[in-house]
Amino acid sequence: MPASFGRSHMNILRTRSAKTPAPALSSSMRLRVLLVIGMIVLPQVFFQPPPISLWIAFGLGWQFLHLTQRLPAPPRWLLILLMLGGMALVWSTQSTLIGRDGGVSFILMLTSLKLLEARNLRDARMVALLGLFLLFTLFLFDQSPLAALWSLLSFALLISLFNELSHNAEPRPLAASLQSSLLPMAYSLPLALVLFVIVPRPSAPLFGVPQATQARTGLSDELAPGSISQLSRSPELAFRATFQGQQPAQNQLYWRGPVFWGYDGQHWERLPPELAMLSEDQKARSIQAQSEVLDYSLMLEASHGTILPALDRPLNAPNHANLLADHSLRFRLPQDSRQLIELRSDPKAKLDSELPERLRKLSLQMPAADNPLLQDLAAPWRKLPAQERIQRALDHFKSENFSYTLEPPILQDQDGMDDFLFNTRAGFCEHYATAFVLLMRAAGLPARVVTGYLGGELHPDGYWIVRQGDAHAWAEIWLDGQGWVRIDPTASVAPERIEGGAAAAVPANANPLPAALRRDFGFLHHVRLRWDGVENRWNRWVLGFDASDQQKLLQALGWVGNQNLRLWGLVVLSLALSLVAIKLVQHWRAQPKRSPQQRVWLTFLKQLQRRGVEIISSESPRALLQRLHRQHPELAPLAAEFTEHYLRWCYANAATDAQTQARLALAQLKKQANA
Known part of the structure; x- marks a missing residue:
């Protein structure tokens, strides 16, 4: 028998012993792992508290410096301390180790630690699996098209990394490795698009999961002087509005939010719950539509609250919201996801x-007893007609040198509106709305404060962008025969606020607003608008693609109907099964073909394993036979007979006779095992 037989023959079955250490990773492979995990982790740090982001950067930075031979590998005791410190840091910043915020922070911490101690192939595969999990957690924080593109590229890199780790060799150049993963992804894209269209849509948004409980910028259920001016510098998106048909003028875009009735001298409160709800009959009597009915849709950002802004004055409420007695809309439950509302x-x-x-x-x-000067000012107006009382208050703002400012001075706790009307004379919209409503009440006219948004920015694609910085407050006066009439006292002081937004009303010497609110930022603002158009289409046709949109699309394609749906379902299923079959055939063809001798030898080894014999991959047939004589003498005779005929079959000239005798001996061994 040739001397090389033992080495070449036992390559048929490579069963690695559990005690064999995992193969070590080269420095270049560890750098590749660091690169891919860094790509996955990078967008996550923007949604983490700064201490955790710094902690993650510290772990990744140490690993990079170690791989470039600038720092030693951290000892095990230091890794344990880092893990305990990281857990304490997550707990102190997130107050939990589970849930969206705490859980993702904890997994990020574990991933950076595992990356720091990764030395062998098994460690690298574990880090890659953690990276795959983190890749999908990004969509719990951000579902923008940029996040999707970044995740797609990271996923391609991760697939190429899994491919490199499966070979356990020096990694190929990044471009070549990436190409090997992009090609299968490109093949699967048409099927993914078809499945996206025809798979039944859930009633809830795909990423409508519980969100963070931290405070979010936006309208509030309480109003006090200064509360809306705090929103004036926020470029955060509130919603996008798309009108069907003619666009209203900007000065008509009063987006109605909370309405305030009760005033305690400092704060406004909403209508008590027992008075807020209306029956269907009361709703029909309380609002009388005229001829200018506008149909529109809102792509509303997640607010974590129940406020639903609507163009003044709303005629309907969606199924999961109510139209209240003050004609504002309210969700029944806090809304934690972006949604499209008609x-x-x-x-x-x-x-x-x-x-x-x-x-x-x-x-x-x-x-x-509050604001005596205000009450003295309005008392003589009680004898005047209602319209003249309103005009007297507006004329007071015009003639007494009042100013509009984003940074109003702090008013006195006691008699704050007296301080505003007769001393500071500088305020934001909520100051003027509050003062005007109190003047009207003191003059004997029913009045209330309404908050919401005013205006917005018209996008070239034809929809309105409304940001938190567009928050506004105005007044409503009840007049006999007319009902509630909107009066905006801010227009008497800063009419440019009504026509051109807050940026147009800000004095030249004031602190500038963010670029998104100034709307005059040249090229960068143009780029920002174009990107907003991309985001709007993404939100509308990808994230907002619901069961209703699916039904409309299927109707347009002529796929609606049980028979059609079954037919297309079978087509897609057949396509998917065909692709799977093609890949299985390709995989089967790529496998090395075993000779008849190899297949018989594998069957022999399996029979020995069933009888409790340990199989050692490096052992030759003769060595295996000697061990059987020592450890399993009951198997030795038949094993010796099989081995002799098997070796003759492989290497002697009498192949046919030896093959027959070897198969007979193997059959006897099987019969003995079954006896």
């Missing part, structure tokens, strides 16, 4: 032609 409004609709007595009392109520 609404109808009539800016000229009449509200409450008849005012119930309880609401009349609330809309005239004011603290008796």
Whole structure:
């Protein structure tokens, strides 16, 4: 028998012993792992508290310096301390190790630690699996098209990394490795698009998972002087609005939010719950639509609250919201995901032609001892007609040198509106709305404060972008025969705010607004608008693609109907099975073909394993036979007979006779095992 037989023959079955150490990784492979994990982790750090982001950067940085031979590998005791410190840091910043925020922070910490101690192939595969999990957690924080593109590239790199780790050799150049993963992804893209269209859509958004509980910029259920001015510098998106048909003018875009009735001298409160709800009959009587009904849709950002802004004045509410007695809309539950909402409004609709007595009392109520100068100013107006009382208040703002400012001075705790009207004379929209409503109440007219948004920016694609910095407050006065009439006292002081937004009303010497609110930022603002258009289409047709959109698309394609759906389902299933079959055939063809001798030898080894014999990959047939004589003498005779005929079959001239005898001996061994 040739001397090389033992080495070449036992390559048929490579069963590595459990005690064999995992192959070590080369420095270039460890750098490749660091690169891929760094790509996956990079966008995550922007959604983590700064201490955790610094901690992750520290771990990745140490690994890079170690691989470039600038730092030694951290000892095990230091890794344990880093793990305990990281857990304490996550707990102190997130107050938990589970859930979206705490759980993702904890996994990020574990990944950076595992990367820091990765030395062999098994460690690298574990890090890659953690990276695969982290890749999908990014969509819990960000579902923008940029996040999707970044994740797609990271996924391609991760697949190429798995491919490199499966060979356990020096990694190929990054471009070549990436190409090997991009090609299969390109093949699967058409099938993914078809499945995206025809797979039944869930009733809830795909990424509508529980979100963070931290405070979020936006309208509030409380109002005090200064509360809306704090929003004036926020470029955060509130919603996008798309009108069907003619666009309204910007000065008509009053987006109605919370309405405030009760005033305690410092804060405004909403209508009590027992008065807020309306029956269907009361809704029909409280609002009288005119001829200017506008249909539009809102792509509303997640607010983590129940406020649903709508164009003044809303005529309907979606199924999961209510139209309240003050004609504002409210979700029944806090909304933690972006959603598309269809609404109808009539800016000229009449509200409450008849005012119930309880609401009349609330809309005239004011603290008796507060703001005596304000009450003295309005008392003589009680004898005047309603329209003249309103005009007297507006003329007061025009003639007394009032100014509009994003940074109003702090008012006195006691008699704050007296301080505003007769001393500071500088304020934001909520100051003017509050002062005007109190003046009207002191003059005997029912009045209330309405908050929401004013205006927005018209995108070249034809939809309106409304940001938190567009937050606004105005007043509504109840007049006999007209119902609630909107009066915006800010227009008396800063009419440019109504026509051109907050940026147009800010004095030249004031601190500048963010670029997204200035809307005059040249080339960069143009780029920002174009990117917003991309995001809007992504939100509308990808993230917002719901069951209704699917039904409309299938109808347009003629796929609607049980028979058609079954047919297309079979087509897609057949296509998917065909692709799987092709890949299986390619995989089978790529496998090395075993000779008849090899297949018989593998069957022999399996029979020995069933009888409790340990198989050692480096052992030759003769060595295996000697061990059987020592450890399993009951198997030795048949094993010796089989081995002799098997070796003759492989290397002697009498191949046919030896093959027959070897198979007979193997059959006897099987029969003995079954006896």
